[in-house]
Amino acid sequence: MAKKSRKFKTDVQQLLDLVTHSLYSKKEIFLRELISNASDAIDRVQFEALTNKKLLGKKEQDWKIKITPDKDAGTLTISDNGIGMTVEELETNIGTIANSGTRRFLEELQKNKKTANAEFIGQFGVGFYASFMVADKVTVITKRAGSDEPAVRWTSDGAGTYTMEDADKEERGTDVILHMREDMDNFLAEYEIRRIVTEYSDYISYPVSMDITRTTKGENEGDEEVTTTEEEALNSMKAIWKKMPAEVSEEEYNEFYKHVSHDYTDPLKVIHYRAEGTAEFQALLYLPAQAPMDLFWPDAKRGLHLYVKNVFINEDCEELLPSYLRFLKGVVDSSDLPLNVSREMLQDDVVIRRIRKSLVTRVLKELADLKKRTPEKFQTFYENFGVVIKEGVHQDFENYDKLKELLLFASSKSEEGKPVSLKDYVARMPEKQKEIYYLTAASLAQAATSPHLEALRDKDYEVLFFVDAIDEWVAQRLTEYDGKKLKAIDRGDIDIHTDEEKAEKDEALKGDAETYKPVIEAIQKHLEEEIQEVKLSTRLTDSACCLVADEMGMNANMERIMKAMNQEMPPVKRVLELNPKHPIMPKLLAALEKDAESSVVADYAELLYDQALLTEGSPIKDPAHFGQLVSKLMVEGLG
Ligand code: ADP
Ligand code: MG
Numbered sequence: 349m350a351k352k353s354r355k356f357k358t359d360v361q362q363l364l365d366l367v368t369h370s371l372y373s374k375k376e377i378f379l380r381e382l383i384s385n386a387s388d389a390i391d392r393v394q395f396e397a398l399t400n401k402k403l404l405g406k407k408e409q410d411w412k413i414k415i416t417p418d419k420d421a422g423t424l425t426i427s428d429n430g431i432g433m434t435v436e437e438l439e440t441n442i443g444t445i446a447n448s449g450t451r452r453f454l455e456e457l458q459k460n461k462k463t464a465n466a467e468f469i470g471q472f473g474v475g476f477y478a479s480f481m482v483a484d485k486v487t488v489i490t491k492r493a494g495s496d497e498p499a500v501r502w503t504s505d506g507a508g509t510y511t512m513e514d515a516d517k518e519e520r521g522t523d524v525i526l527h528m529r530e531d532m533d534n535f536l537a538e539y540e541i542r543r544i545v546t547e548y549s550d551y552i553s554y555p556v557s558m559d560i561t562r563t564t565k566g567e568n569e570g571d572e573e574v575t576t577t578e579e580e581a582l583n584s585m586k587a588i589w590k591k592m593p594a595e596v597s598e599e600e601y602n603e604f605y606k607h608v609s610h611d612y613t614d615p616l617k618v619i620h621y622r623a624e625g626t627a628e629f630q631a632l633l634y635l636p637a638q639a640p641m642d643l644f645w646p647d648a649k650r651g652l653h654l655y656v657k658n659v660f661i662n663e664d665c666e667e668l669l670p671s672y673l674r675f676l677k678g679v680v681d682s683s684d685l686p687l688n689v690s691r692e693m694l695q696d697d698v699v700i701r702r703i704r705k706s707l708v709t710r711v712l713k714e715l716a717d718l719k720k721r722t723p724e725k726f727q728t729f730y731e732n733f734g735v736v737i738k739e740g741v742h743q744d745f746e747n748y749d750k751l752k753e754l755l756l757f758a759s760s761k762s763e764e765g766k767p768v769s770l771k772d773y774v775a776r777m778p779e780k781q782k783e784i785y786y787l788t789a790a791s792l793a794q795a796a797t798s799p800h801l802e803a804l805r806d807k808d809y810e811v812l813f814f815v816d817a818i819d820e821w822v823a824q825r826l827t828e829y830d831g832k833k834l835k836a837i838d839r840g841d842i843d844i845h846t847d848e849e850k851a852e853k854d855e856a857l858k859g860d861a862e863t864y865k866p867v868i869e870a871i872q873k874h875l876e877e878e879i880q881e882v883k884l885s886t887r888l889t890d891s892a893c894c895l896v897a898d899e900m901g902m903n904a905n906m907e908r909i910m911k912a913m914n915q916e917m918p919p920v921k922r923v924l925e926l927n928p929k930h931p932i933m934p935k936l937l938a939a940l941e942k943d944a945e946s947s948v949v950a951d952y953a954e955l956l957y958d959q960a961l962l963t964e965g966s967p968i969k970d971p972a973h974f975g976q977l978v979s980k981l982m983v984e985g986l987g
Contacts, residue, residue: 349435349498351513356504357444359454360477364506366454367477376535378482379415380548381475382426382524384607386413387552389430389522391660393493396431398659403494411554415545415582417536422528424483424536429521432492435500435512442476442488442502443510480506482535483526489515490522545582551604553660555581587655589632589679593620605634608653609677613637616729619678619714627702633678633711635718639732643675650674655681656689667694668704672740673711675733680707712750719754719769727767730756735816742821752826757812758792760801768812770829778808780846783835786812788819788905794965799891800837806889807844811837820906838964840899842887853886860884860928866944867936868926874953875924878969885925892930895922895960904964924960932956951977 356364390411397403409429416425433441479486484505491499499517504510517523534540538560545556561577588596588604605615615634622630633652642648651666651674668680684699694700715737719726730737734756741751756767761776773784785804789795795813804811814823827834835842845853861868861884872882879895888894897903902910902920910917926933932952939946955977958968968974 349500349512349514351511353509353511354439354443355509359451360444361508362454364477364480368480368506375481375532376544377548378478378526379426379535379541379544380607381478383413383545383549383552383556385475385524386426386428386430386522387554388663389428389432390554391430393429393431393520394659395661396493400494413552413554413556414579415541415556415558417538417541417558419533419536422533422536424526424528425523426526427521427523429519430493432495432520432522433490433500434492434495434497437492438488438490438500438502438512477506479524479526482528482532484529485527487525487527488522489517489525491517491520493520542582547599548603548607550583550600551586551588551607552583553585553587555585556583557581587681589620589630589681596620601634604632605677608679609634609636609640611636611638611640611677615677616725617714617718619711621710623703623706623710625706627682627699627706628684629680629682629703629706631678631680631707631710633676633707635714635729636675636677636732637728639675643733643736652676653679654694655679656685657681657683661685661689662691662694665694667697667700669707670704670740670744672736672738672743673708675736676711708744708747712747712754715754716750727756730754730767735818738816738818738822742818742825748825752829755822755826757786757814758795759813760796760805760811762810768810773810773812774830774832776810777832781807781809782843783833784812784829785809785835785837785842786814786823787837788814788823788903790905790908790965791815797963798838799888799894799960799963800896802889802891803842803844803887804837809844814905817909817912820909836897836903837887838895838903839897839901845886857884857886857928864926864928864933864937866940867933867949870936870940870949871924871926871953871956874950875957878921878957879924880921881923883923883925884928888925888927889929891927891963892932893924893926893956893960895964896925897922904966908966924957926956951980955981 390413393403394411412429414425414427416427417423418425486504486506488502489499490502499515500512501515502510502512528535535544538558541558549556557579559577560580561575563573563575566572566574588600601618601620602614605618606612609615614637616637617635619631619633619635622628640648649664650669650671651662651664652668653660654662654665654668665680666674669676680703682699682703685697689697715726715729718729737751737754741748741755744751752770754769756769757773758767759773762768770784777784787795787798787800789798792813792815795811795815801811814820823834823836864884868882868884872879875882880898885894887896895904897920901922902917907917907920936949936952939948955974958974961968
């Protein structure tokens with residue numbers, strides 16, 4: 349192959365600029381990234397060799413990642429005898445950004461420079477480019493396992509272009525040669541390399557070695573000094589999940605977490621155990637402290653790393669967890685699976701199913717413990733992943749009882765930032781309260797100011813606020829808790845009064861209905877197309893009116909969600925409830941008594957309806973007309 353020069357794609361260049369100029373405060377992580385790639389490459393060649401015996405040849409394999417600093421040349425070389433890359437692989441893996449997550453991250457960063465956190469980028473695998481933080485030129489010499497093509501030499505200074513040409517290299521694997529920037533030669537010092545490797549890469553399961561030169565005095569006085577150079581592994585190599593929890597330090601756990609998750613903050617909780625019984629495996633799982641950016645991206649990589657008898661099989665084994673636990677990171681190592689499992693086989697493998705079941709049980713138990721023992725920690729978890737847990741309430745029938753105990757909601761009585769669980773809600777219910785009340789709304793602010801709350805507030809009854817889009821689905825599943833029905837306060841009738849009160853209210857209502865019959869009828873006539881019925885309300889104390897859905901009908905929030913999902917919805921007519929105690933009522937009555945066809949009443953009917961829509965956060969049909977009506981009123985109001 350003749351020497352070719354290529355331009356980086358624009359997005360790669362943007363990424364490189366980011367990495368070199370602003371990204372990581374800790375430049376030393378470049379080494380962790382390169383060692384991690386070398387380790388991945390060895391994992392991969394072993395995995396391919398399971399089905400292609402020829403790949404490795406006859407020679408005994410001596411898996412190794414070697415670090416070679418050269419102070420005279422100012423270079424640091426990281427070599428591995430892993431899978432290597434062909435020209436095409438080099439171009440797709442390093443010349444372009446294949447990962448859609450990375451691309452989307454870049455877009456977001458450009459749109460919103462301040463809020464997007466640049467350190468998030470680690471989650472999307474830009475590891476290799478970290479080289480350019482410390483090197484002003486990087487050379488990669490690589491030979492693909494099992495390929496007859498010659499080795500390739502890739503070179504770039506990270507400023508726009510790279511070149512590729514044939515190279516001399518017979519053995520499979522990759523050398524990454526960093527030509528260090530002038531002020532970065534501290535990374536060529538033996539003790540510094542040793543420190544970085546033990547800090548970040550101790551758990552790597554292959555030796556990360558370096559030639560160590562030692563000078564020793566001879567045994568006797570006057571003997572010459574002896575200098576010996578020996579290759580030495582700098583890491584302990586013990587797969588951390590195989591160790592006993594007592595043997596692992598918090599730092600080790602945290603470092604390994606960053607390796608598996610690409611997160612840059614410490615995890616919230618570590619779950620490390622050995623399962624015995626129907627499924628035997630080792631698991632090291634982490635609850636992240638913050639939600640990753642791609643939590644709701646449909647094409648994001650999910651799943652746990654799967655090892656079988658210490659051999660790496662798959663880095664994103666989705667089958668091990670239900671999708672509502674997709675935020676968990678970590679490793680599962682099983683000896684019950686055959687080494688040559690394929691992705692297709694994983695999909696309905698009994699062993700995998702058993703492991704999954706056991707993992708779910710364990711994780712839900714840990715979450716329940718977290719909630720009980722460290723409520724603040726649980727709340728942090730819930731703020732980040734509560735919405736995902738709610739998916740489980742809807743999907744996982746088997747674990748529904750456990751999942752519903754994890755739910756937290758803001759409420760009409762909860763302090764800001766202190767959501768309440770169903771259990772706590774029930775515990776503090778006034779004795780007379782029979783049902784659990786909730787209100788779905790688009791936001792907390794909207795819920796808190798809803799007219800629907802008025803009568804319940806009067807009774808000192810607490811109302812849960814369901815403000816996540818998914819809460820509508822949660823509400824469909826969660827119809828009862830602890831023998832008490834959940835009741836939406838903007839649907840159907842609410843039964844909050846004692847029999848005596850009810851009798852009294854009914855009496856009053858009957859009288860009011862008689863008195864205001866002309867008003868009710870007139871408004872009904874004007875709003876015929878929009879609403880099902882006009883009624884006097886018992887749920888309002890201060891507001892003039894509100895809209896109420898049928899017991900089974902669709903409420904405002906659900907309608908909004910369906911529209912947002914582009915679902916064609918037939919218009920649902922709701923009931924307009926009027927507050928008989930509101931001062932508007934006698935005025936309207938008087939206007940009608942004066943003139944049964946009063947145009948004022950027509951205007952007011954429309955205004956009342958629009959007002960009811962606005963207070964629940966729904967759009968009004970004709971905002972311009974609404975504006976005109978209000979202006980007209982304002983003028984009249986000032987005489
Ligand atoms: P990630 O490791 O998250 O995929 P990197 O930027 O670290 O992202 O590496 C990009 C890709 O380049 C890797 O996925 C791999 O295909 C390839 N690669 C990097 N280093 C090596 C290596 N030492 N041997 C083989 N392939 C490598
Ligand atoms: Mg990498």
